[in-house]
Amino acid sequence: MTWKNSREWLTTLVAFDTTSRNSNLALIECVRDALAALGVPATLIHAPSGGKANLFATLPAHDGGQQGGIVLSGHTDVVPVDGQVWDTDPFQLTERAGRLYGRGSCDMKGFIACALALVPEFLAMPRARPLHLAFSYDEEVGCVGAPLLLEQLKLRGARFDGCVVGEPTSMRVVVAHKGIHLFRCRVHGKAAHSSLTPQGSNAIEHAARLICRIRDIADHFKANGPYDEFFDVPYTTLTTNQIHGGIAVNTIADLCEFAYEFRNLPGMSMEHIQGQIEAYVRDELLPRMQHEYADARVEIQALASAPALEASEQAAITALVRALTGDRATRKVAFATEGGLLQNAGIPTVVCGPGSIEQAHKPNEFVEPAQLEACERFLRRLAQSL
Missing domain, CATH: 3.30.70.360 (Alpha-Beta Plaits)
Incomplete structure (x- = not known):
């Protein structure tokens, strides 16, 4: 099969109307099936209603090890477009004047698209530590899905060295949020x-x-x-x-x-x-x-x-992401993410992803291709560091 690049994956992801009031199963099952075609099994953790699900998948280390490593975390739901005036179809990725428009293009399907596009490269790397993909539901309505995912990982005895939450930060490091x-x-x-x-x-x-x-x-x-x-x-x-x-x-x-x-x-x-x-x-x-x-x-x-996040500057994941991005500034934001939940679950976490939060939730939401390219470079180097 021909694997999609990040823009093709983003086109696919944006086309799923995963507004929080809707099911995200079509998107989750699409990702699950694509990973399965590469020999990567994915676990779905369903909502009590059965109409939504989180996805968790591990790309093992070269020796098959699945413990430790780094989690790439993102949410699959988006906010409504009701009452907003869009110049393009919000659920069809559209390029205009060097920008990629669509609901979720920035918040935060762009990060998920980059992570998925690089899966074949990740698998080919002789990594000593695994990489993990964690995609949740209903973050936009209060981080509803992530606690169920974390509960299941705890029951499985899973351990991780760190996590990157790919919310839009213009690929700058965010170490804390409210x-x-x-x-x-x-x-x-x-x-x-x-x-x-x-x-x-x-x-x-x-x-x-x-x-x-x-x-x-x-x-x-x-x-x-x-x-x-x-x-x-x-x-x-x-x-x-x-x-x-x-x-x-x-x-x-x-x-x-x-x-x-x-x-x-x-x-x-x-x-x-x-x-x-x-x-x-x-x-x-x-x-x-x-x-x-x-x-x-x-x-x-x-x-x-959703709890606040305050990453430790002494944590290995903080030092690694700072080294890979070259960003040494102390940056904290008022918007919330699932990072606090992950941190409270014992997974050291930072926030870093493509696109600007200033575009999130607005009509004509967009991400710039250069941000996707920067995200790909960052994720590739992150995986190589393992």
Whole structure:
């Protein structure tokens, strides 16, 4: 069979609409079958629903060894294109003016395409250590798939020397990122005609108090830290980004629902931040609500969570990736990746991949061919180092 180069692989991968609400199985099975044709078995770790899967494959060392080595990690899902105005078909890779346009071209099917394109070269190298491919589902909605993959690898007793997460960093080394934690809050009050306000309990107004409290906590971090000036946003942030409530302008709302997130610096406790919010609900908001309506309540549901990453400069993978890229700068980012999960699982991890995060999630998302070429050179040298 004729193996695809990185651009051909990217064309194939972009053509699969793996928006997180959809299945990624067609893409995963395509990769599995292609690897099988080269004699590389791949393990699929399915979601509980069965409609999605992670893929893990090992390219053994020259002596057949499968322990240790380096993991090349990427997610297969992409964000929606709904409501965005594209100049090209988002699910057909299109070259214009020296750029390759398509959903996921940058975030992060470009990295996966480069890794797959080099598999035959990797197999031909007399490596003393294995290389591993780990492709996940549902990273974009809270790193849902990776924990299942890591759990299975732990059960198998797998050990690794390090991992490169190929999120778009313009092929520069990122050694840390913030954690991200998403919550949904439902505030339950009591409906009434708006002319009889004292007979109701306005869920929107009470939700507004909680939203303002979340903003107060965010303002405290902005004003007082802690800070890490290597981050583009050097403090922990909290934001409320969606809200729904009410049925009519003349009806007291009995339900208001909103979603909030916070992005914490490494070393900041998620439990401490969320504890401040829950303490306000318990000690101040609920007593006030229940003074109006005894059955008033507030429900907070954790939707997704991904821990922060802070790579050790002493870790071999950090030193190796710095040496191969020539990048010695300390670079930390506000966007989250699966790197924190991998690090917490005992796999030293750094982030380095083709394309710019500034293009991710936007209409007309693109990656430059030069970035794919740089990624190929990096991955080839990474494999040769083994």
